[in-house]
Amino acid sequence: MIVRLAPIAVSACLLGTPGPVSAQQVEILDDGFVWDLPDWLPPPPVPPDNPMSAAKVELGRHLFFDARLSVDGSTACSTCHDPALAFNDGRTFSDGVGGARGHRNAQGLANVGYSPMLTWANPVLRSLEAHALTPLFGDVPVEMGNIGQEQALFERLRADARYRDLFAEGFPERGGEVSLFTLTRALAAFQRTLVSADSPYDRYKYGGDGSALSASAKRGEGLFFSEKAECYHCHQGFNFTDTFATSRSGFDEIAFHNTGLYDVDGAGSYPAIDQGLYRFSADPRDRGRFRTPSLRNLAWGAPYFHDGSADTLDEVLDHYAAGGRLITDGPDAGDGSRNPLKNPLVLGIRFTAAERIDLLAFLDSLNDPGFVANAALADPWPEGHAASVDRRQAALGTARGAAGRTDRSALLPGLVAACLFLLSLVALLRARSAMRSNDDPLTRDSPARDSLDKHPSRS
Amino acid sequence: MNPSSLCRAASLAPVALSAIAAVLLSAHAGADDRTDTTALSLTFAAEVGGRPFACGRQYANVGLTDGDIAFADFRLFISEVALVDAAGRRVPVRLADDGRWQDGQVALLDFEDGTDRCDNGTPPVNSRVSGRAPAGDYTGIEFVIGVPFESNHGDPTLAGSPLNLTSMFWNWRGGYRFMKLDMMPVGETALAGTAMSSEEGAAMEHGSTTHGSGHGSGHGSGHGAAAGAWMLHLGSTGCRSASRTTAPDAPCAQPNRVMVSFDDFDADTDLIVIDPAAVLVDSDLQRNAPDTSPGCMSFPGDADCASVLPRIGLAYGDVVGDRQQLMTVRRDAL
Numbered sequence: 036m037i038v039r040l041a042p043i044a045v046s047a048c049l050l051g052t053p054g055p056v057s058a059q060q061v062e063i064l065d066d067g068f069v070w071d072l073p074d075w076l077p078p079p080p081v082p083p084d085n086p087m088s089a090a091k092v093e094l095g096r097h098l099f100f101d102a103r104l105s106v107d108g109s110t111a112c113s114t115c116h117d118p119a120l121a122f123n124d125g126r127t128f129s130d131g132v133g134g135a136r137g138h139r140n141a142q143g144l145a146n147v148g149y150s151p152m153l154t155w156a157n158p159v160l161r162s163l164e165a166h167a168l169t170p171l172f173g174d175v176p177v178e179m180g181n182i183g184q185e186q187a188l189f190e191r192l193r194a195d196a197r198y199r200d201l202f203a204e205g206f207p208e209r210g211g212e213v214s215l216f217t218l219t220r221a222l223a224a225f226q227r228t229l230v231s232a233d234s235p236y237d238r239y240k241y242g243g244d245g246s247a248l249s250a251s252a253k254r255g256e257g258l259f260f261s262e263k264a265e266c267y268h269c270h271q272g273f274n275f276t277d278t279f280a281t282s283r284s285g286f287d288e289i290a291f292h293n294t295g296l297y298d299v300d301g302a303g304s305y306p307a308i309d310q311g312l313y314r315f316s317a318d319p320r321d322r323g324r325f326r327t328p329s330l331r332n333l334a335w336g337a338p339y340f341h342d343g344s345a346d347t348l349d350e351v352l353d354h355y356a357a358g359g360r361l362i363t364d365g366p367d368a369g370d371g372s373r374n375p376l377k378n379p380l381v382l383g384i385r386f387t388a389a390e391r392i393d394l395l396a397f398l399d400s401l402n403d404p405g406f407v408a409n410a411a412l413a414d415p416w417p418e419g420h421a422a423s424v425d426r427r428q429a430a431l432g433t434a435r436g437a438a439g440r441t442d443r444s445a446l447l448p449g450l451v452a453a454c455l456f457l458l459s460l461v462a463l464l465r466a467r468s469a470m471r472s473n474d475d476p477l478t479r480d481s482p483a484r485d486s487l488d489k490h491p492s493r494s
Numbered sequence: 495m496n497p498s499s500l501c502r503a504a505s506l507a508p509v510a511l512s513a514i515a516a517v518l519l520s521a522h523a524g525a526d527d528r529t530d531t532t533a534l535s536l537t538f539a540a541e542v543g544g545r546p547f548a549c550g551r552q553y554a555n556v557g558l559t560d561g562d563i564a565f566a567d568f569r570l571f572i573s574e575v576a577l578v579d580a581a582g583r584r585v586p587v588r589l590a591d592d593g594r595w596q597d598g599q600v601a602l603l604d605f606e607d608g609t610d611r612c613d614n615g616t617p618p619v620n621s622r623v624s625g626r627a628p629a630g631d632y633t634g635i636e637f638v639i640g641v642p643f644e645s646n647h648g649d650p651t652l653a654g655s656p657l658n659l660t661s662m663f664w665n666w667r668g669g670y671r672f673m674k675l676d677m678m679p680v681g682e683t684a685l686a687g688t689a690m691s692s693e694e695g696a697a698m699e700h701g702s703t704t705h706g707s708g709h710g711s712g713h714g715s716g717h718g719a720a721a722g723a724w725m726l727h728l729g730s731t732g733c734r735s736a737s738r739t740t741a742p743d744a745p746c747a748q749p750n751r752v753m754v755s756f757d758d759f760d761a762d763t764d765l766i767v768i769d770p771a772a773v774l775v776d777s778d779l780q781r782n783a784p785d786t787s788p789g790c791m792s793f794p795g796d797a798d799c800a801s802v803l804p805r806i807g808l809a810y811g812d813v814v815g816d817r818q819q820l821m822t823v824r825r826d827a828l
């Protein structure tokens with residue numbers, strides 16, 4: 036059915052722009068599942084072994100917000116992908132259990148189902164199902180800390196009567212089993228519903244509402260899509276990235292670019308802690324190459340870049356205006372604009388002050404408050420439940436991170452910080468003893484386990 | 495009524511859409527099943543100066559370039575395929591719709607395989623264009639390098655394949671890149687050369703005339719990694735619309751669709767060779783004309799295009815189009 040019906044809709048509209056996807060058609064594509072999508076947007080690709088169902092999505096939503104998915108009950112997926120922040124976490128680097136520190140900036144999950152490759156630069160992480168193993172079981176860096184502890188994880192979930200029903204309804208063909216298969220499939224199914232397509236720009240461009248955008252944002256759009264700014268060569272299409280696929284795509288498009296953020300050795304290198312694609316390919320030409328991030332919901336996405344090294348969009352524009360970032364001192368000193376591995380279209384842009392305002396107005400029009408407020412994507416757990424009680428600390432951390440961006444003096448009182456520190460210490464000890472006891476070859480050899488954070492933070 | 499509003503209207507009327515789809519489907523099936531139609535397949539090959547194209551390969555003596563070049567992309571769209579009979583009558587070929595390479599109207603030729611410098615591309619490759627035409631006695635073939643105007647100006651990520659490839663897209667006003675040949679100087683001379691073109695690019699944007707020196711110092715890696723590139727992007731220019739993401743109502747001033755025709759052509763035995771070397775004979779791929787896009791991106795006023803586009807058969811500025819020299823027929827090569 037998939038191959039038959041989709042081309043018909045396309046051929047019917049070959050003479051025009053997007054062919055419509057009717058709800059009726061979508062229903063046929065996904066075993067009765069009805070996507071909550073505007074009619075102009077094709078659904079994301081769905082792997083054959085994980086067809087969508089409302090029950091599976093609902094299970095996935097419960098799992099996504101369940102801190103018991105972490106080894107110490109402290110950290111849910113939503114800790115680093117908070118719906119209130121468009122599924123970002125507002126921090127420079129994301130923290131794992133026990134105070135473990137990553138060295139990358141968490142990306143927002145809006146439209147993540149349309150990304151045929153996950154994380155900033157791991158070319159082999161090609162599905163949300165496979166990706167789920169990384170935060171659950173990865174130990175480099177530790178995120179949720181379950182390495183070797185999957186049976187304990189399954190037991191925690193089985194012990195909750197609510198999950199008995201949810202797994203049974205989500206996976207009737209598997210007798211409602213709690214396993215790596217069902218866990219990762221449900222999480223992936225839920226994440227495919229994280230669609231942000233109702234920003235003012237969407238209403239203007241796809242919904243035909245000419246008043247949805249200010250005159251300044253319209254001028255900014257023109258600049259964005261111009262040969263002067265060249266932004267759109269990488270930030271292309273519905274999700275403003277050239278790593279993209281829909282259920283209609285004949286190909287997965289995946290692209291990595293070095294944008295000249297650094298040049299620490301005059302030969303193209305980024306700081307050794309994170310050289311992007313190079314870590315996987317070992318090809319020196321891949322130093323500093325990262326996947327193009329979407330530009331949607333940037334209002335909740337600060338700080339920016341793979342390492343969170345720009346606090347504001349103004350700083351991001353400064354970087355592109357200069358055709359690369361100049362760092363004058365410190366270990367990362369170098370002129371990124373002369374990085375020999377830089378994408379040749381990052382040439383530098385001479386903005387006027389007015390053009391800069393216009394471009395920011397355009398980027399602002401890509402923010403989707405309805406996505407942030409979408410009740411269908413919200414935390415399903417009641418107040419005080421074990422699934423959510425511990426991650427309240429994490430929520431405090433989020434608030435602190437968000438506040439720190441605008442007013443670093445407004446940190447939480449020292450007392451609370453000290454409590455958090457003590458709790459982290461306890462959690463760290465627990466996580467360590469857990470990790471020592473059992474080592475899982477499944478995740479040990481997985482290239483998905485990205486990036487050792489042995490190095491001191493640069494921030 | 496512009497095309498997008500046509501589609502939107504259609505989406506409001508699923509019943510009407512289904513009816514249209516049903517008609518299209520039956521017409522399509524009917525054409526394919528008719529015994530008096532014949533299958534046709536055109537076979538293409540990509541070469542550079544007579545050597546087979548490969549993403550990892552370095553090519554010497556391309557145009558005026560002093561040093562080797564390599565490719566990061568080699569893709570192009572083909573449409574409006576027609577057979578020509580002995581009387582000069584033109585009979586359209588109905589392209590197949592395979593959901594990937596061809597959508598019934600446009601076909602993508604894709605010679606990059608996602609390896610080496612082409613790794614922002616896609617692993618599958620395609621060197622054939624196939625369809626059906628009424629049975630007959632044909633002597634020649636015609637086709638266009640490009641996308642028909644009617645399909646050229648939508649949002650690619652919402653279209654069907656192959657028109658949903660973001661990498662083949664400019665913007666809605668300008669439409670698709672009809673051809674995308676991304677080249678770069680490599681090897682020992684590459685660093686100095688590409689640093690120059692990169693700086694010229696920066697100078698163009700900043701309006702600065704300051705040129706530094708000493709780019710090569712300290713670059714001991716020897717990988718010849720190129721910051722600069724020389725891209726040959728063919729596409730429509732001079733398109734007028736309300737904004738860059740609005741489709742134009744009228745054809746663009748320079749459509750830049752290339753009509754290619756070969757007399758005395760036998761699709762069963764003849765190979766069509768695509769070789770950019772002949773159109774680049776006057777180009778130095780280590781240099782980019784100041785104040786222009788890297789290479790030739792079809793835009794007016796780019797000296798890098800002045801010798802290139804006419805050799806693809808297109809007029810450019812004051813220069814009249816020559817015969818196209820991008821594609822040639824190699825007889826009995828299949």
